[in-house]
Amino acid sequence: MSILVVGSIALDTVETPYGKATDSPGGSALYFSAAASLFAPVNVVGVVGTDFDFSQIEFLRERQVNLEGLKVEAGETFRWGGRYRRDMNRRDTLFTYLNVFEKFQPEIPDHYRESQYIFLANIDPELQMTVLDRIRQPRLTVLDTMNFWISGKRRELEAVIQRVDILILNDEEIRELTGHPHIFQSAQKLLELGPTALVIKKGEHGAILVTNHSYFFSPAYPVSQVIDPTGAGDSFAGGFLGYLAACGEINEANMRRAVIYGSTVASFTVEDFSFKRLKEITRADVDSRVEEMRLMTLF
Amino acid sequence: MSILVVGSIALDTVETPYGKATDSPGGSALYFSAAASLFAPVNVVGVVGTDFDFSQIEFLRERQVNLEGLKVEAGETFRWGGRYRRDMNRRDTLFTYLNVFEKFQPEIPDHYRESQYIFLANIDPELQMTVLDRIRQPRLTVLDTMNFWISGKRRELEAVIQRVDILILNDEEIRELTGHPHIFQSAQKLLELGPTALVIKKGEHGAILVTNHSYFFSPAYPVSQVIDPTGAGDSFAGGFLGYLAACGEINEANMRRAVIYGSTVASFTVEDFSFKRLKEITRADVDSRVEEMRLMTLF
Numbered sequence: 001m002s003i004l005v006v007g008s009i010a011l012d013t014v015e016t017p018y019g020k021a022t023d024s025p026g027g028s029a030l031y032f033s034a035a036a037s038l039f040a041p042v043n044v045v046g047v048v049g050t051d052f053d054f055s056q057i058e059f060l061r062e063r064q065v066n067l068e069g070l071k072v073e074a075g076e077t078f079r080w081g082g083r084y085r086r087d088m089n090r091r092d093t094l095f096t097y098l099n100v101f102e103k104f105q106p107e108i109p110d111h112y113r114e115s116q117y118i119f120l121a122n123i124d125p126e127l128q129m130t131v132l133d134r135i136r137q138p139r140l141t142v143l144d145t146m147n148f149w150i151s152g153k154r155r156e157l158e159a160v161i162q163r164v165d166i167l168i169l170n171d172e173e174i175r176e177l178t179g180h181p182h183i184f185q186s187a188q189k190l191l192e193l194g195p196t197a198l199v200i201k202k203g204e205h206g207a208i209l210v211t212n213h214s215y216f217f218s219p220a221y222p223v224s225q226v227i228d229p230t231g232a233g234d235s236f237a238g239g240f241l242g243y244l245a246a247c248g249e250i251n252e253a254n255m256r257r258a259v260i261y262g263s264t265v266a267s268f269t270v271e272d273f274s275f276k277r278l279k280e281i282t283r284a285d286v287d288s289r290v291e292e293m294r295l296m297t298l299f
Numbered sequence: 300m301s302i303l304v305v306g307s308i309a310l311d312t313v314e315t316p317y318g319k320a321t322d323s324p325g326g327s328a329l330y331f332s333a334a335a336s337l338f339a340p341v342n343v344v345g346v347v348g349t350d351f352d353f354s355q356i357e358f359l360r361e362r363q364v365n366l367e368g369l370k371v372e373a374g375e376t377f378r379w380g381g382r383y384r385r386d387m388n389r390r391d392t393l394f395t396y397l398n399v400f401e402k403f404q405p406e407i408p409d410h411y412r413e414s415q416y417i418f419l420a421n422i423d424p425e426l427q428m429t430v431l432d433r434i435r436q437p438r439l440t441v442l443d444t445m446n447f448w449i450s451g452k453r454r455e456l457e458a459v460i461q462r463v464d465i466l467i468l469n470d471e472e473i474r475e476l477t478g479h480p481h482i483f484q485s486a487q488k489l490l491e492l493g494p495t496a497l498v499i500k501k502g503e504h505g506a507i508l509v510t511n512h513s514y515f516f517s518p519a520y521p522v523s524q525v526i527d528p529t530g531a532g533d534s535f536a537g538g539f540l541g542y543l544a545a546c547g548e549i550n551e552a553n554m555r556r557a558v559i560y561g562s563t564v565a566s567f568t569v570e571d572f573s574f575k576r577l578k579e580i581t582r583a584d585v586d587s588r589v590e591e592m593r594l595m596t597l598f
Contacts, residue, residue, distance in 0.1 A: 087480045184521050205504035215595050219516035222483045256598040299555040
């Protein structure tokens, strides 16, 4: 039931109306791992610079996250800086220094190759493809991407989409991918490329699971205070795939619950900067909020 | 179980990417009535000009809508013109001619005064207050408003809010009313003024029922094509209050179902211009889509 994630590891400097965090650990692979490891063992592939302080992510190791595939290269760790506006729905990127991440070539340690659940976080689709080529018998492959690749490497991205089982994208990315303003028609077009399911992330408006024959709507859990939305999407993916890996069986009922788990884990992420909340919660905390979600959708 | 609605009657000229409709009947009172009358008898109070063609709303009469309180004044009917952008989430108002609506003074026919369910559609809060004063023993009062009154007649509006049971507002209006960016904290502040429940309309993102002790989330039904969003909010209110009036009992379980019914009726409204869809559907069509909504939220 182990999960493989390939993505970025970053040091984020984030300003929100509630404060500022400087050089906090972040990046898609780490947010995903912090979330998914609440449910199942995670194998991480990524790169950091010699300045990276592993003690900051020691809690991941304690939580069955294997960091063996995390390469340390000479140079500095990828750095991202952003500022959220008052309503938290929009952010401005202040800086992006790729540093050692610029030449990242995923190397999959041998015993990672038995991983059954694969999360291709938002990286160059050509690298995503090489990862797929190296995995023996994946049981479930899940893909994320971003506008940058949609406009810059569309052909390569479409080739990866054809090979994965589930896409997790936000509504803007889906519209940009298909060039169609209608979100459900866009979703159906994407399913025609091959995936069996698509998860539409809508931030504070929740998430939608789309298959060829059904829709499932999940609200976002109503947190009392959003402190820092960074990492919400990747921890959604972590909760989603973590839950499915722990279930073992991939069917629609489990995928629906996985969407609820993804939304719920993300609701913890945004309650503080960086991993502060994800670090202190347990699977039981998530289960209890999932039960609240059930009561909030019952009619 | 009869419902009273006080609001506008308009002739709308609407352009969307799918076409244009000129001088079609619209306005909050009519959209509300077309929706609510699928469930219960409706008494309408409003004003039209001598140019208004009653044959266009003959279907309302056939559907237990009492138009006796609809006054005909010398002059032209209220006219509104708008154009929706490609993504349908934003519209530009092209013109607003209040005409006979400018001096509208609601007059409640004597036998309307026994109405138990009251919808105060978006009109001047001072007029909304006079309506409340004239109703004998309302069982449930529901209020809508808009930015124009929030900024222009805040004190008068707050006085009405203190007297009603339920507010139905969109997220922008709620934030503007409280001056607070956080939607759930804003909702709680509004409940402190007196109402027992607040319904947050979020358009394509669904609706949220907020009470002092609970949240309930309804998705928007995924329509295959939005042709004209005009009237969605008022027909949501019509489905909501119509369902409650037909139930008779006001409790949280029924309010939750009422939110689902409101969302569902609104999903029909947007499938064509003006009342075209609302005119042809029956309660059974709504019930069947509500059942789909149940399946789309089950986990």
